[in-house]
Amino acid sequence: MAIKMTSQYIEHIDGTKQYTNVEEKEFYVYNSNFWSPVNGGMCCLWTVPNGTTSIKFELLSGGGPGGSSGGDYDFGTGGQGGNYTVKTITRNVAGFTDGSQYTICAAGSSDCSCCCSCNMNCRHGCTSFVTGPGLSNFCALGGMGGSTSWDIMSSCYNCFIGNVQCSVGNYNAGWVNHVCNTPTYGGDIEFRGTSGSIRRTQPDCCADVSNAPGSPTGPFAAWHGIGGKHLCVGNLACCSMHAAWPGGGGGGHGTASTDACWGSFGAGGLVRVTYS
Numbered sequence: 001m002a003i004k005m006t007s008q009y010i011e012h013i014d015g016t017k018q019y020t021n022v023e024e025k026e027f028y029v030y031n032s033n034f035w036s037p038v039n040g041g042m043c044c045l046w047t048v049p050n051g052t053t054s055i056k057f058e059l060l061s062g063g064g065p066g067g068s069s070g071g072d073y074d075f076g077t078g079g080q081g082g083n084y085t086v087k088t089i090t091r092n093v094a095g096f097t098d099g100s101q102y103t104i105c106a107a108g109s110s111d112c113s114c115c116c117s118c119n120m121n122c123r124h125g126c127t128s129f130v131t132g133p134g135l136s137n138f139c140a141l142g143g144m145g146g147s148t149s150w151d152i153m154s155s156c157y158n159c160f161i162g163n164v165q166c167s168v169g170n171y172n173a174g175w176v177n178h179v180c181n182t183p184t185y186g187g188d189i190e191f192r193g194t195s196g197s198i199r200r201t202q203p204d205c206c207a208d209v210s211n212a213p214g215s216p217t218g219p220f221a222a223w224h225g226i227g228g229k230h231l232c233v234g235n236l237a238c239c240s241m242h243a244a245w246p247g248g249g250g251g252g253h254g255t256a257s258t259d260a261c262w263g264s265f266g267a268g269g270l271v272r273v274t275y276s
Contacts, residue, residue, distance in 0.1 A: 023276060024274055024275070024276045025274070025275055025276070026272060026273060026274040026275075027272075027273055028270055028271065028272050028273075029042050029043075029044055029104050029105075029106045029270065029271040029273070030042055030106045030246065030268060030269070030270035030271070031106065031108055031109075031268050034109070034242075034245040034267060034268065035242055036109060037109055037110065037111055037112055037265035038108065038109060038110070038111050038265070039108045039109045039268060040108045041062075041105060041106050041107050041108030041126060041128075041268055041269075042105070042106045042108075043103065043104065043105040043106075044103075044104050045101055045102070045103055045104075046101065046102045046103075046104055046273065047099060047100070047101050048096055048097070048098060048099060048100045048101070048102070048275075049098070049275070050098040050099075051098065052091065052096075052098070052275050052276070053090060053091045053092075053276065054088065054089070054090050054091070054275065054276050055088070055089050055094075055096070055273065055274070055275045056086060056087070056088040056089075056273070056274040056275070057086065057087050057088075057089075057102075057104075057130045057135075057138065057271065057272075057273055058084070058085075058086045058219065058271065058272040058273075058274075059084065059085050059086070059128040059129065059130065059138070059139065059140040059184070059187070059269070059271055060082045060083070060084050060106075060107075060128060060140065060216055060218075060220050060246055060247045060269040060270050060271075061082040061083045061084075061107045061125055061126065061127055061128045061140035061141055061142045061143065061183070061184075061193075061247065061269045062082055062107035062108060062109060062110055062125035062126035062127075062128070062142045062143065062247060062266050062267060062268045062269045063079050063080065063081050063082050063110070063125050063142070063143045063193065063213065063214065063215075063216070063243050063247050063248045063249040063250060063266030063267050063269075064079030064080045064081075064110065064123075064124050064125040064142060064143035064144045064145040064146065064193075064196075064214070064249050064250065064266045065079045065110045065111065065112060065113040065123070065124075065125070065145045065146065065249075065250040065263050065264065065265050065266050066078050066079045066113055066145070066146045066196065066211070066213060066241070066249065066250035066251040066252035066253060066263025066264045066266075067079070067113060067145065067146035067147050067196075067252040067253075067263050068112075068113040068252075068253065068261060068262050068263045069252075069253060069261045076113065076146050076147070076198075076211070076252030076253055076263045077146040077147055077195075077196045077197060077198040077211055077252045078146050078196025078197065078198070078211045078212050078213030078214055078249045078250065078251055078252050078263075079110075079113075079125065079143055079144070079145050079146040079196050079213055079214060079243070079249030079250045079251075079252075079263070079266045080125070080143035080144045080145075080146070080193045080194065080195050080196060080214040080249050081143050081193030081194050081213070081214035081215040081216040081217070081247050081248060081249050082107070082125060082128075082140070082142065082143050082193045082216040082220075082246065082247025082248075082266075082267075082269045083140045083141060083142075083143060083183035083184050083190065083191065083192055083193050083216070084140060084184070084190065084191040084193075084216055084217065084218035084219065084220060084247075085138075085139075085140050085184035085185075085186075085187030085188075085189065085190040085191075086187055086188055086189060087130075087135065087138055087186060087187045087188055088188060089134040089135070093134070094133055094134025094135075095133050095134055096132070096133040096134055097133075100132065100133050101132060102130055102131065102132030102133075102135075103130065103131045103132060104130050104271050104273065105127075105128060105129050105130070105271070106128050106268065106269050106270045106271045107125065107126035107127055107128040107140075107142060107268050107269035107270075108126045108268045109126070109243070109265050109266060109267055109268040110124070110125045110126055110142065110145075110250065110265045110266040111265060112250075112262040112263065112264065112265050113145055113146065113250065113252075113262050113263035113264075113265075123144075123145040124141075124142045124143065124144050124145050125141075125142025125143040125144075125145075125249075125266040125269075126142045126266075126268065126269070127139055127140065127141050127142055128140045128269045128270070128271055130271065135186060136186050137185045137186045138185065138186030138187060139184065139185050139186065140183065140184045140187075140190075140269070141183045141184065141185075142266070142269075143183075143193045143214060143247070143249055143266060144195075145250075145263075145266075146196045146211075146213075146249065146250070146252045146263055191216070191217040191218030191221075192217065193214050193215065193216045193217060193247065193249070194214040194215050194216075194217060195214050196211060196212060196213050196214045196249050196252065197211065197212045198211040198212075198252065211251060211252045213243060213244070213248055213249035213250060213251050213252075213264075213266075214248075214249035215244070215247070215248055215249070216246070216247035216248070220246060220247060220270075222244065222248070241253070241264040242264065242267075243264060243265060243266050243267035244267060245267040245268065246267060246268065246269055246270045247266075247267060247268075247269050247270075248266065248267040249266050249267075250263050250264035250265050250266045250267075251263060251264040252264075
């Protein structure tokens with residue numbers, strides 16, 4: 001836990017300002033096992049200390065996994081970075097009291113991207129959220145998984161998944177082209193994670209393909225680099241290209257065979273709590 005002093009002031013009716021130092025305390029919640037897929041994230045139950053008058057919750061979701069490939073020299077793009085939102089609540093408005101409790105859950109790392117499967121669990125990153133007095137559906141959804149041209153070209157992913165608002169008919173017809181709905185709920189402001197990208201450097205598009213995983217924006221923004229990767233020959237391991245923590249998207253992968261290659265998992269997120 002960190003303690004810091006911030007300066008606040010009261011403005012009087014005559015225009016003068018009276019400054020005072022306020023002690024703020026902050027702590028982070030996250031899973032420190034950064035380099036494992038599906039690490040489960042981290043949840044805790046926090047009890048509001050006596051005398052607390054203001055609480056700020058900041059959420060960063062997990063990054064999306066990189067795109068997979070299914071053959072014919074296809075190459076997946078990097079996954080989207082985690083999404084950010086913040087909510088500040090005060091004692092007199094939110095109604096929390098000394099001893100009120102909040103459930104705080106930071107997103108875990110995602111699964112590897114799936115091949116030949118319409119499984120929503122391994123297509124996107126994981127969610128961070130907080131529940132308790134003064135909060136309503138306060139969460140940041142995980143970054144979207146990286147797309148792959150093979151998703152459109154083959155019939156493997158072209159399936160209908162019910163109750164997905166950005167998916168009507170063929171799943172990827174909506175998923176590849178845009179991010180549907182808002183990525184966060186219940187906060188005061190949000191920052192979307194950046195999308196991944198891909199660049200082919202050879203005329204035949206069969207070697208030396210680079211892709212950039214997405215990164216979070218807002219207070220936890222970071223450049224997460226470019227991964228140059230030769231095409232693999234079947235079932236590339238998830239851990240071959242780690243996502244940058246926190247909230248980094250996973251790297252996309254391609255294949256030089258008819259076997260599938262999985263993209264890397266997206267990194268987990270975190271929650272920062274500041275109170276005074």
